[in-house]
Amino acid sequence: MRDRLALDIETSRQRSAGLILDLRGNPGGEQRLFEWLVGRFVTEPTDLGEMLRRSGTKRLVDAMVATPAARPYVKPIAVLIDRSTASASELTAHALVEQRAAIAVGETTCGCVVAIRRDFVLPDGGALHVAEVGFRTARGRRMEADPLVPSLPVTPTLGDQRAGRDAVLDAAEQALLRR
16 A cells, blocks of 8 residues: 555656545554555654553653655645544544645544554444544644644535536646645
8 A cells, every 4th residue: 555655646746736535534543554654744853742541540641753855745735534534544634734734625534533452342243433542633732622723624516526527626626736
C-alpha cells in the first residue's frame, strides 16, 4: 500500500499544481501509516502531536513524528473529509491542516480519534470496547470528541449524486486552482 501511495504522490508532484487527498468514509488505520503519509508532505521532521495513555497510575506520553520523504510534495493540498473520517485518517487531516495549511473540504469529521487495543469479552459473549489511548495534535488540540470542521464546508446533495457530480471534489479542485 505504501508503494502505491508513494507512486501516486510522486506522479501528482510531477504533473499537477496541487493534490487532493480523499479521506471521506475512511475509518482510519495504523498510527505508523499516518506518520509515514504525513511525512510525504513535510520537508523536515515534524511534530504531529502525542499519544496519551495510562499504565496503572502512571501517565505515558508518546510523541508522534513525521519523517520527511526524500522528495516531499510541497504544492498545495486539499483534504476531503466527512463524518466517517475517523481515527488515523482524522489525524492525517488534522496534521495536514495544521502543518501544511491544507484546505479541509466537505463535512465535519467524526471526532473519533481514540485507540482501542483489545476487546473485553463479556460473560454473555458480547464485547466491550474501551478507549485506552487519547491523542493530542501538535497545537494541543485534544482529538476525542473534537471533530475537524472543514474550512470549506460542502454537503453533497441527493441531486448531486443522481447527476453523478461530486460537489466536494469539485469545490476542492476550485479552491486549489484559486491558490
